[in-house]
Amino acid sequence: MRCRKCPTRAVIKIPRHHTAFCGPCLTEFVRTQVQRAIKTERMFTPDDRILVAVSGGKDSLTLWEILLALGYRADALYVDLGIGGYSARSREKVEQFAQQFAEPRQARLLVHQIKEEEGAGIRELADLVRRPTCSACGTIKRYHFNRVALANQYDVMATGHNLDDEAARLLGNVLRWQEDYLHKQGPNLPASVEGFAKKVKPLYRLTEREIAAYALVNRIDYIVEECPMAKGSKMLLYKDVLNRLETESPGTKQTFYWRFLERQANQTSTAPSMQDTDRTVLQPCRLCGQPTTADTCMYCKMMARAKSALV
């Protein structure tokens, strides 16, 4: 199979776009999609300081590489979750990447260690507060990314969520009719209230497969193994279902998520916006000051419970 843009051999076929690319043309395609996402969704400008949430996986490292290649001012934060060998290996990938791609462009890698700061790794903390590990992990990571972004005056926080992540999350929310969560499913979440950093997802136009291929072609060495805590996760099930549909009917994931975004954008209902709702229901946590619906935020409640159990 030949590349559709030049006469060389294709390395990836992209049925949803009826096309196929060689390595260099895939690189151009992926970067164009990211640039389009940034511009059409007004995520940030070249003057903004961006904090990328990196995990050592293909999506976040690819995102950091693309932003740097496009000339954006992007630093990154890695949260070391203390999951034994898995965290050690993923941290090594992040540090190697930073040395190879970020340092030559004067970009910084910030590291936060859960075990050092919170007194235990994520698995132990989740056990102590009797919550599923992925749920505790999400709370802790969101808390620290937001805290670090605000403390270091970054204009925006970028995550590596891709089309598969967003389509799978949308499917999960629709299957349970969790309509309250739908308004937070966009690729650009503004800083709705003081204490929240703006969050963006510049990879939302790209599938996991396209991103993994980009990483491979551009020699981005990422951690291939899955987080041991994710085994049996619902997200993996939804992604599998969507990929089966995609194989039979290319473009399903894109149509499902993008049409949802179009509907959200064209909605003329009298329903309050995300900002209006947040301003009504959120208040500063009495312990840390980050916005919360309760008197104390979930992170501070978890840490209080964990600390009393550790004493």
Add this chain to the structure above:
Amino acid sequence: MMHVSMHVRVNHPPKELEIPGPKRVREVLRELGLIPEAYLVIRNDELVTEDEILRDTDIIDIRPVISGG
């Protein structure tokens, strides 16, 4: 006639096997029950499309692209 087969390594969960060639990438994936949308196939360190023919003595790496997200 000496029979040689391609060496296939599947990541996550790790599995190594020998499959007789020649065979197209999509046939190998079908034989292993893997969905093309969820994997990349790498032949001797080079990414290949589903219509490529894999031959005996090729070293094939099948890498999953899905993460728990």
